[in-house]
Amino acid sequence: MQRKGIVLSGLTKTILPVSILVFLLACVSVSPADEGDSYSQNVEKMGEGLTTLDCARCHYEIFMSIKNGQGAHRIECRECHETFHSFQHGLRYEDVLPKCMTCHDTPHGESEQMTACKTCHTVPHAPLASLELKTLEPFCADCHVDPGARIAAGRVDHARLKCILCHSDKHGYVPTCQECHGTPHSEELTEGFTGCLDCHGNPHDLSLATD
């Protein structure tokens, strides 16, 4: 019994220091000092320039705004951004960024307010999704001349109402008369007519005249 004890303690005496040594060696081979040295790593040269997915890793919000904008600007970044990250002396930030009019010309006319594209299309990467009624409101009549003129003539109570009180929710929304007026007439009166405008004419001045 005693001899067995001696043998066991003899074994532990050699195994322990050896395992400690192995452990320390393992620590040294993955030491933080080595991992932090970039120049000890292998690097592969990048291919033919950055792709849209490469851009997306850094410009994540922009990528997502195109992706979620549900618009026709879902094209490769570099189709619009031919020049980027070009930190040249004398080249201003604005000069590097693409211009709407390079591709679209002037779709709403040449006037100063209609060529300031970003007033209304506030997010260049989601130009339609970023149109807001509040920013469009001062310009409704510039684009919709006929409704604008009829409202401005002010012949009926509708002229007191802002365009966006009726055309609410989002740009292009068209309300029904019933939304505000319910069913104001008896069935006998409206029988045989297809809609309110048969008698009330144009929604903006309630006139049957066409000019």
Ligand code: HEC
């Ligand atoms: C490098 C070219 C390019 C530039 C710069 C550009 N666009 Fe476009 N845009 C396109 C293309 C291509 C389409 C899709 C085809 C089309 O409708 O003409 C498009 C479509 C649109 C549409 C219709 C969107 C839709 O979803 O139907 C709007 C609005 C628009 N662009 C506004 C803008 C505005 C505002 C700017 C500046 C902030 C701009 N674009 C800059 C190329 C461009």
Ligand code: HEC
């Ligand atoms: C249809 C054309 C078009 C596409 C596609 C497009 N951009 Fe742009 N981008 C523009 C325009 C126009 C501007 C400049 C708007 C301005 O004048 O402020 C701009 C501005 C920027 C800016 C600087 C201003 C900011 O908003 O931070 C960055 C960064 C940018 N784009 C990155 C990208 C990346 C990344 C992609 C692809 C995921 C991309 N763009 C796709 C047209 C485009």
Ligand code: HEC
């Ligand atoms: C490794 C990260 C990274 C990648 C990848 C990257 N960018 Fe950038 N980009 C930046 C930083 C950082 C800036 C400067 C700060 C800012 O505007 O966000 C910048 C600025 C920009 C600008 C502003 C104007 C300018 O040129 O300085 C544009 C436009 C732009 N990047 C487009 C792109 C496009 C397009 C791609 C893909 C082809 C791309 N970037 C890929 C990090 C990156």
Ligand code: HEC
């Ligand atoms: C006063 C606000 C306003 C300004 C400024 C403005 N837009 Fe628009 N844009 C709109 C509205 C509203 C629409 C209609 C969207 C729809 O069809 O629902 C539109 C539509 C478009 C379309 C889609 C084309 C079509 O007819 O379907 C393009 C492209 C466009 N704008 C580009 C531009 C460009 C480029 C500029 C600057 C030169 C610009 N916009 C300035 C408000 C504006």
Ligand code: HEC
């Ligand atoms: C930059 C020009 C522009 C501005 C500003 C603008 N619109 Fe439009 N609007 C358009 C275009 C383009 C269309 C789609 C083509 C069409 O049907 O006339 C449209 C469509 C509409 C429609 C749907 C028409 C239909 O027959 O379905 C309504 C309603 C409308 N706009 C109301 C407004 C109101 C209200 C405002 C102000 C808050 C406004 N628009 C501002 C250009 C504009």
Ligand code: HEC
């Ligand atoms: C009292 C509510 C009301 C007001 C205020 C109003 N609209 Fe309308 N608008 C309507 C209704 C209802 C229709 C749809 C008529 C139909 O069913 O044909 C309409 C149709 C339209 C249309 C599409 C048909 C067309 O005539 O071109 C446009 C564009 C339009 N409105 C723009 C405007 C603008 C711009 C203003 C402000 C200057 C305005 N509306 C004010 C109720 C209103």
Ligand code: HEC
């Ligand atoms: C967004 C609400 C709204 C919508 C949509 C709307 N109206 Fe009105 N309308 C009003 C308001 C507000 C008045 C002012 C009188 C009142 O307070 O009832 C009015 C007044 C009228 C009057 C009395 C006009 C006068 O000057 O004596 C008629 C007729 C009328 N509307 C018909 C229509 C018809 C037809 C439509 C559909 C083309 C329509 N309205 C759509 C809100 C609306």
Ligand code: HEC
């Ligand atoms: C058969 C023709 C006809 C049709 C269809 C018609 N109306 Fe009228 N409406 C009239 C006449 C006529 C008046 C004027 C009555 C008066 O002055 O008391 C009138 C008055 C109104 C008034 C003003 C009521 C008041 O108390 O001042 C409203 C609001 C109105 N109509 C809304 C509508 C709506 C909404 C519809 C569709 C659901 C509609 N009308 C369909 C002929 C019509």
